[in-house]
Amino acid sequence: MTSRLTDLIDEILALVLAASCAGCDRIGAVLCPSCRRALRAAPLTVRTPGGQSVRAAMEFTGVGARCIRALKGAGQTRLAAPLGAALAAVIDLEGLDGVVPIPTSRAAFRARGYRVPETLLRAAGASPLRMLRHVGRHRDQRGAGVEERARNVRGSFVARPTRATRVVLMDDVVTTGATLDEGCRVLGEAGVEVVGAIALAATPRRFRFPADSAATHP
Numbered sequence: 001m002t003s004r005l006t007d008l009i010d011e012i013l014a015l016v017l018a019a020s021c022a023g024c025d026r027i028g029a030v031l032c033p034s035c036r037r038a039l040r041a042a043p044l045t046v047r048t049p050g051g052q053s054v055r056a057a058m059e060f061t062g063v064g065a066r067c068i069r070a071l072k073g074a075g076q077t078r079l080a081a082p083l084g085a086a087l088a089a090v091i092d093l094e095g096l097d098g099v100v101p102i103p104t105s106r107a108a109f110r111a112r113g114y115r116v117p118e119t120l121l122r123a124a125g126a127s128p129l130r131m132l133r134h135v136g137r138h139r140d141q142r143g144a145g146v147e148e149r150a151r152n153v154r155g156s157f158v159a160r161p162t163r164a165t166r167v168v169l170m171d172d173v174v175t176t177g178a179t180l181d182e183g184c185r186v187l188g189e190a191g192v193e194v195v196g197a198i199a200l201a202a203t204p205r206r207f208r209f210p211a212d213s214a215a216t217h218p
């Protein structure tokens with residue numbers, strides 16, 4: 001073998017070995033076969049403080065949460081395909097004009113170079129209806145409670161006029177649901193009927209209003 005070819009093989013091996021699974025850190029692939037299986041959709045329904053029902057493809061825990069964080073925070077766009085496949089399980093467009101993603105702030109778009117909800121929707125085979133625009137300042141919602149999140153997101157979006165009249169709203173991760181409620185309010189004021197909401201993942205129960213909240217949250 002020529003030394004140039006050996007060098008090339010060494011370089012390729014180094015690249016392959018440098019990849020580690022986003023779900024479990026195992027070396028060798030962006031997503032190992034067992035984590036790929038763990039990303040299969042296991043849909044659940046949660047409810048926002050405003051009463052909107054949200055169908056999520058998975059709970060925001062374990063392998064799913066790690067992969068979503070890697071997509072959102074570490075630029076791992078190759079994870080959009082397996083995550084989008086899970087999201088597809090909760091997309092049902094019958095009788096609807098389409099899916100409206102929660103818009104990305106300019107700051108978040110500048111930082112990542114892509115819009116997470118739109119990227120996921122495209123990976124799920126749906127084309128995003130850009131009917132909301134982000135006009136507020138970007139705030140980090142991590143650690144904020146239900147009321148604080150609702151206050152932070154208030155006034156962050158404006159509706160863009162389109163011909164669509166019946167839609168579902170979509171976010172990547174639903175925590176309290178305040179963001180989806182605000183999107184729903186803004187679209188509703190623009191005369192658009194939001195028949196439901198979907199999300200790739202919903203945070204575990206302790207962070208949100210349970211769907212069957214009557215007994216515990218009067």
Ligand SMILES: [Zn+2]
Nearest residue numbers: 021024032035
């Ligand atoms: Zn793995």
